Amino acid sequence: MTNKAPTMLDILRFGESQETKTACQYAKHLKLMFKKRGYADRHLEALDGTLEVYLIIAPKFSAKDARLMSKIASWGIKPKTYKQYQTDGRRLIESYYGDLQKRRERRARQDGFARLQAVLPDLLKGGLIKASQMRNLPRLFDLARAREWDMADITRDRVISLREDCQNSDDWGRVKQGAAFFDYLRVFPTCLPLLPPTVIGSLTGVFRLDEIVPDFLADEAMTWVKQATVVYQSDMLTEEAREATAKSYSASSRGVYTAALRHYIMTVSEFCDFRSVNSLAALFTADLIERTLTRQCKKSGAQGGLAPRTLFSYSLVLKRVLADQNLTEASEKVERLIKSLPLLVQGQAASKIMSPKVEVWCRNLISDPLAAEIFETQHFRYVEKALAAIELASIEDIDLQAFSRFPDEQALSPEQSRLASQLLGQARMYGVCAAFAAIELEGAPFRKSNVINDLKIFGHPQTFFDHRDDKHNPRYEIHISNELLKNGEAMTRRNQYLPRFSFEKNGLGHEGYRILAFYLSRIRPLFPGSDHSDYLFPALKAEPRPLVLSTFDGWLAACSTSIELYLLPHNFRHGVCTLEIFHDPTCFEELENLTGDTTATLRQHYAFVDRERQSRSLQQKRYERRAKRHSVPTPSKGGL
Numbered sequence: 001m002t003n004k005a006p007t008m009l010d011i012l013r014f015g016e017s018q019e020t021k022t023a024c025q026y027a028k029h030l031k032l033m034f035k036k037r038g039y040a041d042r043h044l045e046a047l048d049g050t051l052e053v054y055l056i057i058a059p060k061f062s063a064k065d066a067r068l069m070s071k072i073a074s075w076g077i078k079p080k081t082y083k084q085y086q087t088d089g090r091r092l093i094e095s096y097y098g099d100l101q102k103r104r105e106r107r108a109r110q111d112g113f114a115r116l117q118a119v120l121p122d123l124l125k126g127g128l129i130k131a132s133q134m135r136n137l138p139r140l141f142d143l144a145r146a147r148e149w150d151m152a153d154i155t156r157d158r159v160i161s162l163r164e165d166c167q168n169s170d171d172w173g174r175v176k177q178g179a180a181f182f183d184y185l186r187v188f189p190t191c192l193p194l195l196p197p198t199v200i201g202s203l204t205g206v207f208r209l210d211e212i213v214p215d216f217l218a219d220e221a222m223t224w225v226k227q228a229t230v231v232y233q234s235d236m237l238t239e240e241a242r243e244a245t246a247k248s249y250s251a252s253s254r255g256v257y258t259a260a261l262r263h264y265i266m267t268v269s270e271f272c273d274f275r276s277v278n279s280l281a282a283l284f285t286a287d288l289i290e291r292t293l294t295r296q297c298k299k300s301g302a303q304g305g306l307a308p309r310t311l312f313s314y315s316l317v318l319k320r321v322l323a324d325q326n327l328t329e330a331s332e333k334v335e336r337l338i339k340s341l342p343l344l345v346q347g348q349a350a351s352k353i354m355s356p357k358v359e360v361w362c363r364n365l366i367s368d369p370l371a372a373e374i375f376e377t378q379h380f381r382y383v384e385k386a387l388a389a390i391e392l393a394s395i396e397d398i399d400l401q402a403f404s405r406f407p408d409e410q411a412l413s414p415e416q417s418r419l420a421s422q423l424l425g426q427a428r429m430y431g432v433c434a435a436f437a438a439i440e441l442e443g444a445p446f447r448k449s450n451v452i453n454d455l456k457i458f459g460h461p462q463t464f465f466d467h468r469d470d471k472h473n474p475r476y477e478i479h480i481s482n483e484l485l486k487n488g489e490a491m492t493r494r495n496q497y498l499p500r501f502s503f504e505k506n507g508l509g510h511e512g513y514r515i516l517a518f519y520l521s522r523i524r525p526l527f528p529g530s531d532h533s534d535y536l537f538p539a540l541k542a543e544p545r546p547l548v549l550s551t552f553d554g555w556l557a558a559c560s561t562s563i564e565l566y567l568l569p570h571n572f573r574h575g576v577c578t579l580e581i582f583h584d585p586t587c588f589e590e591l592e593n594l595t596g597d598t599t600a601t602l603r604q605h606y607a608f609v610d611r612e613r614q615s616r617s618l619q620q621k622r623y624e625r626r627a628k629r630h631s632v633p634t635p636s637k638g639g640l
Contacts (some may be wrong), residue, residue, distance in 0.1 A: 007045050007048065008049045008054070009044035011096045012027055014027075015027025015030065023095060026089065026091050026092035026095065027092055029085040030088060033082070033089055037057075039395065042384070042391075048422075050093070051094065054093055056418045057396075058085075058086045058090075061082055067413050111145070112151025112194060116151065119194065123190075129184075129185075133181050135174075136175070136181065139171065139174045140178030141178075143162050143165050144158075151194065151195065151196060152197065154182075155196065155200075156198070156199075159203065160203065183200055186199070217265065217280055220280040221262065224280065224321055224324075225261060225321070229254045229257055230247070247483060255549070256317060257317050260314035260315075260317035261317075264296075264318060265283065267292045268292045271291050281327060284322060284327060286329065289333050290333070293334070308344070308346045310347070311343060311347050312338065315334055315344055319334040319335050322334060358571070361574070361575075362578040362608070365575055366582045375567075378437050378441075378559075378560065378563055378565065379433075379434045379442075379515055382434035382559055382563075383430070383434040385559075385562070386427050390423075392423055393423045393424075393427070396416065396419060396423075398412070398416065398423065400423065401525050401526055403421075404528060405542075407421075424526060428555075429555040429558060432523065432537060433559040435519035435523070435536075435537075436451055436537075438519075440572040440573075440576065443512060444501050444594050444595070445577070448569035448570065450480055451536075452549055454484045455478065455535065456534045456536065457536055458534040463479060464478055464536045466520075468517070474504070474513075475504040476512075476513060476516050477500050477503075479498070479499075481497075482497060487597065496596065498593075524537075524538065528540065528542035529541060529543060529546075533546070552569070553569065577591055577595065578609055581606050581609045585610055
């Protein structure tokens with residue numbers, strides 16, 4: 001279980017629970033302001049409890065903001081009342097995080113920042129500086145003071161490090177402009193002694209990284225991957241027939257090949273100057289292979305390093321790719337290192353069993369009834385949050401679908417545009433995760449790539465079938481052929497295929513049907529890619545591609561954290577199997593049909609579940625025997 005990020009409702013409840021009159025007033029005014037706006041508790045629960053989100057919904061009062069003035073009038077309150085509500089709400093949020101008191105203490109300091117601040121009004125009166133130049137200093141001062149720095153401590157590197165403390169890019173922009181103002185003030189003799197010891201210099205593009213891998217190497221790597229992941233029939237005489245009968249590896253397999261080559265290239269760059277090579281093959285000399293794989297093993301376990309299981313998998317891919325390119329000596333060198341480097345030997349052994357980290361997660365799932373309940377009902381929680389975001393947009397007169405297509409053409413203020421972006425992102429994120437979890441929990445625990453990359457509403461091969469118009473049995477169906485599965489080739493050899501998984505409106509899987517219907521009608525249209533793609537989960541951009549997998553990973557991490565059960569996509573597969581086996585130890589054959597894995601593999605991976613259940617059973621029997629013999633006296637308070 002993990003701590004979820006606070007919501008606006010959490011902050012309101014915090015204020016209402018305080019004993020001080022001031023804190024209760026803050027909470028009362030925050031609640032009144034939201035109530036006037038039409039917000040219910042479920043909407044507050046869907047809002048991140050951050051000052052940034054609050055200021056988008058309740059911007060600082062300005063009589064020049066005609067849109068805000070009009071809305072205040074429509075809410076039936078006076079500008080003075082709005083200012084009071086807005087200010088108290090902000091103070092409650094700052095009090096919740098402890099920022100209000102800390103900031104007041106920092107502002108009261110008589111330090112180098114305060115001394116510079118004291119001389120600026122005279123320059124402003126003389127027309128030597130502009131008020132707009134001064135506006136960014138308070139944020140820079142506050143962040144520096146929070147790190148216990150004074151003006152004499154400010155250097156270019158330290159200013160750059162403040163990027164970690166900024167809430168967003170706008171915040172960082174204020175810090176950069178404040179630092180630039182320091183340099184500007186160096187022309188005034190009265191300011192020079194009060195400024196940092198050295199010039200800060202331009203910070204434009206300071207976090208922009210140059211590409212390490214040249215384009216020609218990246219392109220050649222993609223060619224290698226394509227050649228290694230397409231199987232041609234050797235008995236075809238013409239190129240046309242070869243291409244027509246070729247079979248490609250699944251998207252997930254191609255992803256592993258791409259990642260393995262990319263990781264090798266990034267590591268070998270430590271030993272090789274790419275400017276001195278003219279082909280990818282030049283990076284696979286015997287000495288470079290040794291140094292690179294050894295370095296990868298040394299980094300394992302450290303920040304940025306890979307687990308032994310992954311390194312073994314990547315090395316195996318390298319061996320196959322090199323053999324496919326007829327680089328026989330290089331391929332054999334990798335094979336010898338796989339058998340010789342202790343970490344790769346360990347990785348090979350680990351690939352045959354469940355990782356300890358995943359096993360711990362599964363053990364926690366079956367030992368905590370609340371965690372199991374959250375896991376099996378998470379799609380209901382996600383869909384509620386997605387619906388709340390859509391309702392919030394309606395309250396704020398925001399057309400999310402129009403905004404998703406033409407954000408710059410909407411008649412929205414800058415604050416409304418930021419809020420629209422927040423709500424659009426939330427609706428998409430929770431909506432996608434609700435649909436994904438519904439498929440996994442109400443249908444079958446497919447692998448992530450099969451759901452995101454392979455589920456298609458139309459086109460070839462069609463894998464998601466919409467039968468909502470069937471008068472006798474309205475339903476959705478999913479059917480994924482072996483060609484798209486990671487273990488599909490092995491399944492075909494043993495004449496095994498996944499069945500069709502159905503979500504019936506009035507039968508089995510009806511909860512999944514309800515959520516998928518919501519996703520298709522309310523969430524999928526929020527993706528510009530839905531106009532150009534047959535994918536069930538289309539791209540964020542208007543292009544015929546599926547949703548980027550790394551984007552989905554980030555969304556699921558955020559959504560699962562919000563319900564206090566952090567998980568990754570592969571946890572669905574393990575979680576479903578663990579719970580089913582825990583409650584029914586005879587279900588291995590059913591799980592074989594559900595997952596495509598053999599009974600032997602499932603028994604090997606989930607042997608710990610039976611041991612866990614037996615341990616609990618013996619413990620229960622022990623307690624029952626003890627209770628039959630005699631009542632056990634309760635220890636006194638000082639007895640333990």
